[in-house]
Amino acid sequence: MASPSPQTPPNPEALANARIMTTLPTIDHQEALALVAKQHWAELRSQLARWPEPEIADLLIELTPAEQVVVFRLLPRSLSSEVFAHLEGDEQNDLLGQLNSEETRQLLANLSPDDRTQLFEELPGLATQKLLNLLSPEDLREARQLLGYPEESVGRLMTPDYVAVRPEWTIGQALEHIRSRGRDSETVNIIYITDAQWHFVDAVELRRFILHPPDETVSQIVDENHVVLSAFDDREEAVQALRRYDLPALPVVDSQGVMLGIVTFDDLLDVADEEATEDFHKGAAMTPLKTSYPDAKIYELVKKRAPWLVTLIFVNIFSGAVIAAFEDTIAAVVSLVFFMPLLIGSSGNAGAQASTLMVRALAMGEVELRDWGRLFSKELLVSGLLGLFMSIVVAVLAFVRVGPEVALIVALTMFIVVMVGSLIGTLMPFILSRFGMDPATASGPLITSLADIAGVVIYFSLATWLLGLW
């Protein structure tokens, strides 16, 4: 390969995602598509070898199935498996359908074990079974073991590809071992130290091996201070550990402390993003999408959104029933209806604020279930102040528009419903968690609907009573 020209500035327009520059001294996306159209395969091959994998994956999904398989076959073997890992589940499935079984076998053999687990998880059961049959006995055993861990567990994210050395070795011996084993493993930037029975001892950055003299022993650079995960831990705990300890990879051990594999930061970042997306979707009263929105099918979107919408209809029937029950009050003072939307709206909005604060603080590990009492007291104060402020605003409005009597009713109602809405919003996530449900479900329309019911009951009861209509 030619020595790079150091004067070449990064080419900002080289790729689709224009604002992230790459230093590719190569063709851009459009030029690559043109090469495909002209079937200039040799040139395309030499250009693509210098592209980052995600860009090649993006190029692939724009091609016809026939072109796709030609381009995929052009790629050097190790590159092709990494490109494959960057495709989404159904894109992987489509591409696999184009490959013959020998190509599939080689692709699978080159995939890293965690990417393989992810592929097997996303494919239909029958397709997975077919692929498992193409694995070497050793890879098959490994795949079965990884798929044996619970869904959403650390075990499913884990790769057994890591480099381990012994504490009694010299640094020189360790480096020799790293050189002989390092080509395969996913993160050789961190070296794991285990005893002869593979019990985890420590994790040490590769740099420390370089910085120490080769005749020191490994045990001299061990500090016995590291974080480990269990393969059965929820993957969310691995994300919390990543957040807390800032480590690019975390070791996974069994209950005896025997090292099973590692989980890397890039997979955990994906988990953090997925979990946040799930919480957003649940908070908007829908079952979380598994695929990205543009890839989601119409039928899937309807199926994930309809059940909650229908459920909320039935919750809202209560509000309607309450309003109907106060028919006489409404008939007596119709101007009350004018203030209804803003009163029950404020109750729901304050509730949505409070529940969102709780849901996010719970998800980030900032608060825990047992903190509910302390947070309730805090919210009592905050919502009291908010209620007071808002009641002054509506009192002025109602006084100007209708008169002192309605102003009093509206102001009092506002004060109470903002507090009640906020407190429902504060408690609901904890109540859901307590009963094993996801608190994120509480943050949006559900809270709004519950606060609405409380709002109409309080408003019309208060009005009926204060207007002497009871």
Place this chain on the structure above:
Amino acid sequence: MASPSPQTPPNPEALANARIMTTLPTIDHQEALALVAKQHWAELRSQLARWPEPEIADLLIELTPAEQVVVFRLLPRSLSSEVFAHLEGDEQNDLLGQLNSEETRQLLANLSPDDRTQLFEELPGLATQKLLNLLSPEDLREARQLLGYPEESVGRLMTPDYVAVRPEWTIGQALEHIRSRGRDSETVNIIYITDAQWHFVDAVELRRFILHPPDETVSQIVDENHVVLSAFDDREEAVQALRRYDLPALPVVDSQGVMLGIVTFDDLLDVADEEATEDFHKGAAMTPLKTSYPDAKIYELVKKRAPWLVTLIFVNIFSGAVIAAFEDTIAAVVSLVFFMPLLIGSSGNAGAQASTLMVRALAMGEVELRDWGRLFSKELLVSGLLGLFMSIVVAVLAFVRVGPEVALIVALTMFIVVMVGSLIGTLMPFILSRFGMDPATASGPLITSLADIAGVVIYFSLATWLLGLW
């Protein structure tokens, strides 16, 4: 230090965060607090030296200011600066107040440049000025440069501590240089290759230096395939690059391609979490909190929540005005009021679903502004199906409870309002983005309130018309 006992299994209860195990063969949180109480400083010092930094930071914030400074002084200098970096802004400020100026000077000198920028960002202006005066001329220049980048830019997250080698050096020379420079720099796991004028050439993992023979030249392991950021890029773009390219650190260059520093995955993970939290808070109609919820002051919470609540009162006044305008229709058929909450509720809920899907897909880079037309068509279909389904549900309800005439009105209204709510929810994030506002603001109560207005207008207009009351 004694050689570790490899048989020791990880101690699961050693620390506060019980489910993440650490391999600490040391005391736990409670025992540490007991040592503080008994003033057994020497023992505490030797134990804490083996704790991870986040645990020491957690211990510190539980202590009185006087104890805090004693314990902080016990820590080895390099450890103390890392512990300091794990404290929150106001905790850092409190601790700094306890230290004398020589201690502060040393602490600042040991902080990594990106942690220093973060400290200066969060402290009040006067306090920052005082600290800047304690920096060495070189650190001061660096700090001024980093603080010169816009807020929320990549430059603010950057550290200039990295190791760079030249393409013409041999691997052996490069390793020698890494050894001499590597102690200080934040990520020696990735080595940067630059020319004599510091133009970025490539980034190569340290492992590749180990795996290649020492007499090869660096240019032989360069592949010219790497992603670079600009210091003026929004930090959100750096997160997108991390998501896409899975790199533990990204190089930052100026417009000439000169390397300025690096941004590491742990800082970008914090940004991703912060941005998601901001979107959650904005979606719940509040100004995002800068601190974690438990640390937020009452006054701050009220100030961030009240403005939107008041704004939404004024939005909801429209709904009230619409209802008041249809007083005669309501008086004629009071049972219409019964269905009002579930109709306008469904409109708002469908809108919240649609807007949340858009907001999250925009935030994750799954869709872009110019995709709005395609997504609008998709949502037209999805919301049409949802509306049809929901209108059947309420038609049955209304038919049973009131009769065919109201059932027809309610069913027709449901179909229309679910579609209108969904389409408002779909477009609003794009409209806000188009005008330079954050689309996240659109996802919750704002959409609900707008959908409410549309809902009452449609419902009562349709009812008045169909009942022949116009």
